[in-house]
Amino acid sequence: MWLNNNVTEFVLLGLTQDPVRKKIVFVTFLIFYLGTLIGNLLIIATIKTSQTLGSPMYFFLFHLSLSDTCFATSIATRMIVDALLKNATITFNECIMQVFSFHFFGCLEIFILILMAVDRYVAICKPLRYTTIMNHRVCGVLVAVAWVGSCVHSLTQIFLALSIPFCGPNVIDHYFCDLQPLLKLACADTYVTNLLLVSNSGAICTVSFVMLMVSYVIILYSLRNHSAEGRKKALSTCISHIMVVILFFGPCIFIYTRPATTFSKDKMIAVFYTIGTPLFNPLIYTLRNAEVKNAMRMLWSKKLISDDKR
Template sequence: MNELNYSVVSEFVFMGSFSSRTMQHLLLVFSSIFYVAIVLGNLLIVLTVTSDPQLQSPMYFLLANLSFIDMCFSTVIVPKMISDLFYEHKTISFQGCITQMFFIHLMGGTEMVLLIFMAFDRYIAICKPLHYLTVMNPRTCILLQMSAWAIGLIHSLTQLAFVVNLPFCGPNKVDSFYCDLPRFIKLACIDTYKLEFIVTANSGLISIATIFFLFISYIYILVTVQKHSSSRLSKAFSTLSAHISVVVLFFGPCIFVYVWPFPIMPVVKFLAILDFIITPVLNPSIYTFRNKDMKVAVKRLSSQLMNFKKNF
């Protein structure tokens, strides 16, 4: 990163919030409530899975990892967005912008890989139940977890390697709530057409390929189950439906932001809110309310906490 970057453009200005003060106040209240729900909901899942002996299985281990990533994913963006809503001039430093993009792509890349591993877990559990505990043993689970974070880190570093030394010599207004890589690149003082294509290929096309692979795997699982036992089809579909919902909520906004050639800014801003605020709230709800074991475990943990509070 050369000195020119710091001397010419030392900060970026976010232009993504609403011009109306009333709408900004509503967004402030909405974001604050949802962020508290994100932290509490996902933290509840992590604590429930780690503390309940009945949930010591690969599926819940991966679910706890997903909840942790969702919580971190929102924390990268939402607290800064909430604090910016108190001010008319919403800025972020050059270093802060780079850091924000690094963690966005680290968490996003890790979650993308983790969703693939969760689909693999469901495939083994549904199609090869007798081999489930042999294949998805504790060593394999730890290896999958480490692989997801390693791939996420490589993805993030690859993205930033292309942009960290770009020259910025004037425009510094980002039409977003956060440092969004496609809009960040457009502010550079050079022709960035090839660079935008590389970034699109790295994030957008990989997202499309991943969601295509996931849906093919879901169809294969359902077809395999139907061939062996049609009575198990509804149970398999019920198990997969929660996972499919999470996949659509995660990949939908990502594909639109990085691949859609004609972005509509109001839609992009809504998708940003969906991706960082609404989806991380829905994920715990989807997995908890649709899973009997999770509901029982959450009630058990709540009772333990209440008893501890009374005794204390």
């Protein structure tokens, strides 16, 4: 089907076509993206260099920050550049690659969030067996499975995208390539493709969200048997995770679990999980986590000391 397409490039309308508003979009999202990069790369560097952050929770947080960085980069960089252009275009091949990278790192984030919930469940509900169950080898295998699973999901999205025939028009009313806006441009019936999309992306989002919320309800219920200090620490960690889950999954479920209809507010809702969540994650995990903040202070102190010696 790919070779039969008459469309070689798409026009991205972005968030707005107004020249003044496009400048505002450029400045705003450049700041957001730089904040995302600084926050997530700081977490990555802190976990990688700190000897106190060697637990599985921080191993998973490292991969969450890595996926957040790549996830935001796959969308924000082109969005920022396109805001400076009068007519933003993207080639068919680039569009397909963006669909792959967007779904790959988005799905990876979902799987990492599930692994973080599993880690907290074992740590709080089975503390005596925690080090045995969540050892380094098991954590490594789980993360590897998450990466492979994300790749399988993304390849499925690519298969669906390549099965759509395009013969014009080529204007995408969005700021990045995804299957929903692409389905509107198809010159064939897309009912089956949309059904597959909902059963794939929609099911992953909905089932994962339900699993995560149920797991955290169980965790919070089990905290009644812990000491006041242990309950406070575990509660702080779980609340951070729940905030991230709601921020990410709420918009995703709204977008990917409905029929092939698009609304004018879809683009603004997509901003929450494409730009907002990668920016908020480092803030949530650092501001509510004393261990990460202390490790960051130590990393900063070491840097200042090394700079003074020079």
